[in-house]
Amino acid sequence: MNIWILKYSKTDFSSDFINKATQFSLSIDQLRHNTIVNKRLGDFHFISISTNFEKCQKKYIQFSENSINGYSGLLLGKHSSDIDLRTIENVTINHIETYSGQFSIFKIIKDRFECIVDNFGFHKVFYFKHNHDIYVTNSIDLLKK
Numbered sequence: 001m002n003i004w005i006l007k008y009s010k011t012d013f014s015s016d017f018i019n020k021a022t023q024f025s026l027s028i029d030q031l032r033h034n035t036i037v038n039k040r041l042g043d044f045h046f047i048s049i050s051t052n053f054e055k056c057q058k059k060y061i062q063f064s065e066n067s068i069n070g071y072s073g074l075l076l077g078k079h080s081s082d083i084d085l086r087t088i089e090n091v092t093i094n095h096i097e098t099y100s101g102q103f104s105i106f107k108i109i110k111d112r113f114e115c116i117v118d119n120f121g122f123h124k125v126f127y128f129k130h131n132h133d134i135y136v137t138n139s140i141d142l143l144k145k
Helices: 015-026 093-098 140-144
Strands: 002-008 034-041 044-051 061-063 067-077 099-109 112-117 126-130 133-137
Touching: 002 067, 002 099, 002 140, 015 034, 015 044, 015 140, 034 061, 034 067, 044 067, 093 099, 093 112, 126 140, 133 140
Parallel strands: none
Antiparallel strands: 002 044, 002 133, 034 044, 061 067, 067 099, 099 112, 126 133
């Protein structure tokens, strides 16, 4: 499981928000043992809280100096079963037609955010604008914090 929130702003998330998000994640059984990623890239501040897998290669987030790539939900290949889509390293946002399932895939670079969801919109992504700040998340409960 991976819940994430993105803030587009000149300011970071407050430490109070980060504490509330962390406490919220502990109320979800699948996130009691979690990995938290907290990254800033340009005007984008990104937080991801995902299940920490000890015996599985599942990896939701990949980041480099210039980008953050990730997904949440269930991602399946339409045409091939030989690619392990449990790890973001094997997923590309540019070939969305090759996937099925209930998911969101996103990519952040210094001046752009791209997010694609499954064809039926089963895996929800929400956004909210407050003054000059824009928030995007896959958890409406995180947005309420």
